[in-house]
Amino acid sequence: MITTIIIDDEQHCIDRLLDLIKRHPNTFNVLATCNSVEQALEQVPKLQPDLVFLDIKIHAKTGFDFLQELPTVNFKIIFTTAFDNYAIKAFKFSAFDYLLKPIDSDDFNDSIKRLKNDLSHQTIENQIQNLFNNLKPEPNKIITIPSLTGFETLKVEEIIHLEADTSYCHIFTKNSKFTASKPIKFYEELLDGYSFFKTHKSHLININQVKKYYRGKQSYVVMSNDNQVPISVRKKDDFLRLFD
Known part of the structure; x- marks a missing residue:
């Protein structure tokens, strides 16, 4: 079972992910859902999930704020976003998976297939550093x-x-x-x-x-x-x- 936490400030988006997750029986164990960065910073270090579905915009903060405030990251991340904006290219450069809202079931299934093929956390810290670098406007990607x-x-x-x-x-x-x-x-x-x-x-x-x-x-x-x-x-x- 993949222990999972969902971080999103919109309940209908959380419900959509929960519905998609239910279509994969015996695959996920949802430990918690969080609707703020503060709640996520309390729950994620305590529960130590394998996977986090992370929204980009969370009230006045972002999913990137959440990652920067964590002392270590030892879980896989699938970003969720309502906007096909500059962050998407940064995800691709940094080899992060992402889902565009409203989340399509086929896109979700493809992400889960890729996730199952690689549940290693060995490179996540470097990936995150690369992501932060690629979010900057400088051309040295x-x-x-x-x-x-x-x-x-x-x-x-x-x-x-x-x-x-x-x-x-x-x-x-x-x-x-x-x-x-x-x-x-x-x-x-x-x-x-x-x-x-x-x-x-x-x-x-x-x-x-x-x-x-x-x-x-x-x-x-x-x-x-x-x-x-x-x-x-x-x-x-x-x-x-x-x-x-």
Whole structure:
């Protein structure tokens, strides 16, 4: 059983989660529901849940205020929010799960499936620090990369290029290669606006890390780690315009 606490300032939202939870018999044990940060700060350390459903806006405070006031975090978090706003991208960068209100049953089921596949709390403190960093307006974002064995974190600016591998993705830095358990399309959307360009259906490059360009029947670039990345015919003109 996954011991669970719900933190939300709206009773109808709590009721919705309780209804969805009931559809998973023998999976959850709801220890408490809290409608304020103060109540949550009293209940969570005392009850030590495995999982917290955490609302973003809780009266005059936020779920982030709650996390910052805790001495340690040793539980999984699924954020709930009524707004598809700047926080959503921060969740994705930091590999946190989230549910948009009103919560869809299919989205809930998908989150629970992912949760069951990883109930480890080993990386939660680093994830939270990365989340707080990614909520700041500064451009130096830190990305958390979920893998089959856990998580890796690195600065977005350190990513040189990405290569698709069916439903996985290889992420290359100067000295390392990470295999992420998400497709390249996920990172293409996440890194939009961060100087990344899709040169080919299977390749995404950091424009700032291009070392050389070779034109020809099969054009390609050499990246700063000396890896060669192909440029498809239909992408070549768009690529060259980036350097006009």
